[in-house]
Amino acid sequence: VMGRSVPKHEKIAMLIDDVQRIRQQFTSSIPILVARNQTEFVYKLAKETIVSNTSIPMRRGSQKKTCGNCFHDDVEGEKMFSVALCSHHFCVDCMKQHIEVSLNEGVVPRCPHYGCTSNLTLKICAHLLTPKLKEMWEHRIKEESIPVCDRFHCPNPRCWALMSKTELVESTEDGVRRHCFKCRKHFCITCKVLWHSNLSCKEYKSSVQKPTTTVWRQCRSCQHMIKLSGKCINVTCRCGYRFCYACGAQWKLGGCSHHRQAVMELVVGLVLIFLVFIGLSIIMPTVK
Ligand SMILES: [Zn+2]
Ligand SMILES: [Zn+2]
Ligand SMILES: [Zn+2]
Ligand SMILES: [Zn+2]
Ligand SMILES: [Zn+2]
Ligand SMILES: [Zn+2]
Ligand SMILES: [Zn+2]
Structure with a gap:
């Protein structure tokens, strides 16, 4: 078949093209079915x-x-x-x-x-x-x-070393305290922050001031905290995970259903205004 006839089927043509290209790499070769x-x-x-x-x-x-x-x-x-x-x-x-x-x-x-x-x-x-x-x-x-759900990054922003959550949980260090293999800093595996010294996890959580003006969202893939800013409807984390600004769900083409809903409401609103306008222009002459 090689080079002698033009194959009718596109797939076969592509296959033969592949074979020819690969054969050029070798000094000698024999194609076998x-x-x-x-x-x-x-x-x-x-x-x-x-x-x-x-x-x-x-x-x-x-x-x-x-x-x-x-x-x-x-x-x-x-x-x-x-x-x-x-x-x-x-x-x-x-x-x-x-x-x-x-x-x-x-x-x-x-x-x-x-x-x-x-x-x-x-x-x-x-x-x-x-x-x-x-x-x-x-x-x-x-x-x-490491499977996505098992990824854990060191909470030290200058380190960010990747570890397996399962391995961390299984290691028998002190309670919820673990240390990073890379920067040696201690952190809490439940709070995912650098070690909160003499506070318990509960005390630590209540001591953290809830940010009011700036919104922070935690990446579901790597737990990294991202400050949300501007009017963007999606954010990309440093790990490459892209998610919705509003609900934190993984970003998909066209956005989440709640974005589409918002657009639909806007369209319906515009159509209504248009209908009212037409209605008025029909009624107006009779009023005059
Ligand atoms: Zn390729
Ligand atoms: Zn090039
Ligand atoms: Zn570290
Ligand atoms: Zn904790
Ligand atoms: Zn991330
Ligand atoms: Zn990563
Ligand atoms: Zn969303």
């Missing part, structure tokens, strides 16, 4: 083979390539980054930008190709990263390994 029940084994084998080869840079002096993102087609082979699992390739500048955006959005970076879900590994991308981005990536990996 496998039964559906064998794919898992074959995929695993292929993955191991490819991953073991990814640290080898692209062949020196190889022809110029086109970046799959900015479509610059005069990028030197060495300035190109190729994703091992899918062979999509991008220029180094686009990769750097993509990684930074992903990490800032709070996710572990994946292949930038639209719809592609190939994983990128920290080891393979290490040469593209600043020390700060590397640290962020390590944090994201750790974060993804």
